[in-house]
Amino acid sequence: MGTSTSRRMDDSDSRSRSDDSSDQDADLATILQYLIRRLVNSGQIHIISSDRDDSDDEFVAAVSPPKIETQPNTRKLDKSEISFSTKQTCGLIHKKGEERPNSVAAMISERERGMFGRPGFSFGDRCRITGSYLPNSMKVAATYQSKAFCGTYSRDGNHFLSACQDRNLRLYHTNDGKFRLGKTIRARDVGWSILDTAFSPDGTHLVYSSWSECLHLCRLYGDSDNQDALPLCPRERRFCVFSLVFSSDGREILGGANDGFLYVYDRECNQRALRIDGHDDDVNTVAFADNTSQILYSGGDDGLCKVWDRRTLSESHPKPVGILAGHMDGITFIDPRGDGRHLISNCKDQSIKLWDVRVFSGHTAQNNTRRAVADQNWDYRWQKVPKKLANPKKPLDGDTSVMTYRGHSVLQTLVRCHFSPAFTTGQRYIYTGCAAGRIVIYDALTGKIAADLKGHKACVRDVSWHPYKQELVSTSWDGTVGLWTYSGLYKMELEEEAEVLNTDDAGSKVLRRSQRIAQLKERMRQQMKQNSGNSNC
Known part of the structure; x- marks a missing residue:
């Protein structure tokens, strides 16, 4: 599979710590090819090293927040199904389409007067109220001596798992309203950093990935050293998995790797079940569309989001059922809404896009995305965002996204984005980390920033919203884990x-x-x- 050397190196997560002399020779050749390509394309040369030592674990300072010159365009969103259903779910309109009161106080007043026709609040009413009190105050929950890369709540919200560049996974107990360290697990076979983690659906196991040919599965209870290596048997020697997720039944683990392939590991058979040639460059993110685990999403440095159907998927001739195009640079993260129809994608073009998978992009849009990605000659790890990306005059021709959200920075690493929980907010919000040390919460219905949370001194790579409480936890490259409450x-x-x-x-x-x-x-x-x-x- 032909891949661009410059794009392969276009990710701060994509650096190994290997001290092997043959690896260093190979790295030197790669660097020279990269510099030559940069010289030919743009006349700019940056001396870099693909190996890192312990002295390079200094924190990267936050960059300045982007200045957005254009207002959100909601024309397509206002006419969409997701807009109407979200307004219903989060209590903004009645099922018959009637508008709700604008303020929480007015809702309480109408309830007391019996205007709702029932003694209590509905689910939508509760989401409307809790959505009015977004987290806005941070206290430091944990401090590390290295960059914090991943942080996520378990499905029930009783545990929080962080992964740090110091090669430790830390499991915190959060069921009693506190943030107590329960277990520290020393990761194995780690290069550069732990890149991703995931809880099993039953909450008994976790899996993590790094620069390794294997995933590693850990039992959360019992001996912390009890780890199983899950070999993926890739063809490339310098290999890593950037993103991984469990299937809804916990039997399979889906991963996206730097060789452009999607991997599916079967835990019952204890072997790799599928290896899918998915993208022309790094696969930075993968996800299951819903609880059926039949539809897969993937996004990569080729700027494309692909939709796969396991029921028709052939490893020898893999073909996606559809492609979503409209981004102008590599995709860093995908989060499905869980309804099997909608997802969001975070991108190095400094935007989040909302998609409806029932509306795929044509060949024109796909080719426009490929050309836009190929024309990028900046390195998002240390360079400023080009103005044509930060404030584009118009979307790419053929862009089929429902909505575009701008106001956060995607720099230095694979910054992640998520839908807010259905239980407390009706999924009204979209939230993301930011290279400027912020957590940005967008109102999904208007495209505007609903909350701009500042508290970190370096890039916030990951943010996790508690499934049943109005609490956020942010993990940052300043080495802190922040707990946000109202x-x-x-x-x-x-x-x-x-x-x-x-x-x-x-x-x-x-x-x-x-x-x-x-x-x-x-x-x-x-x-x-x-x-x-x-x-x-």
Whole structure:
């Protein structure tokens, strides 16, 4: 499979620590080819080394946030099915299409007056309320001496797993509302860093990947040294898996690798089940579309997102059922919505795109994406974003995405993005890490930034939202893990609630309302005092 050397080296995650002399000779040849290509294409030369030593584990400072000159274009989104269904799920409209009250205070008032026709709030009502109190205050949950690469909650939210460049996986207990370290697992056969982790669906195992020909499976209970190597038997010697995920039944593990292939490992048969030639460059991200585990998504440095159907997939002649094109650079992460129809993709072109897999891209769009990616002559690991990417005048011809979100930086590493949880927000939000040390939360319905959380001093590579609580955990290259919660009542919220409390004419409740308003004011003062003393906020 023909691949571009320059694109192969276009990822900070793609560096090995091997000290083997033959590896160093091969690396030197690769570097020379890369420099020659850069000289021919752009006249710019950057001396780099593909091997890293322990002295290179210094933190990379955060870059400046991007300046977006254009307003989000929601024309396609406003007409889409996902817009209407999201508004219903998160309580913005009734099932009949009627609009909900605009504020939480107004919703409480209407409920008390019986306007909803029922004594309590519906699921949509609860999502509408909790979605109004997004996490906004950070406290440091853990500190490491190396870059934190991955961090994710378990499916039930009772555990949090972090992976650090110091080659340790740390499992925290979060079921009691605290953040307690339960176990530290020393990873094996690690080059550069642990690149990805995943919990098994039943919560009893975890798997991690690195620069290794094997995945490694660990039991979460019992001996922490009890690890099984899962060989993938690749053809290339310098091999790594950038992304991995369990199937819904836990039997299979899907991975995307730097050789352009997708790998499926069968845990029951203890062997590789599939090896799919998927992309013309690194496969940076893979995912299952839904709980059936039949539809696969993959995205790579070729800028394309591909959709695969296991039921019609042939290893000898792999052909995707469809391709989604519209990005102008390599895709760093994919997150499915779980409905089997929609997904989001984060990209080095500094955007997140929302896709409907029922609308595939034609050959024109695919070729335009390939040309756009081939024309890129910048290195996102250390160079500034070209203006044509940060603020493009128009989308690529043939772009079939439903919506594009801009305002975060995708630099230095494979920054990730996710849909917010259905339980607390109705998946109204899209959130992502940022090279500027931020967590950016977009309103999926408007494309605007709903929250811009600043608290880290270096790139935030991964963010995980608790499945049942309004809490975020961010993992950053500054070596910290941040726990974000909602803190404080804003003045507008206080005024709204006071207004509602004073609209009832029942004189017997006036004193109680006055006391409640006084309590709210005191609570706000205490929160402001607490936040002013928290340097991480």
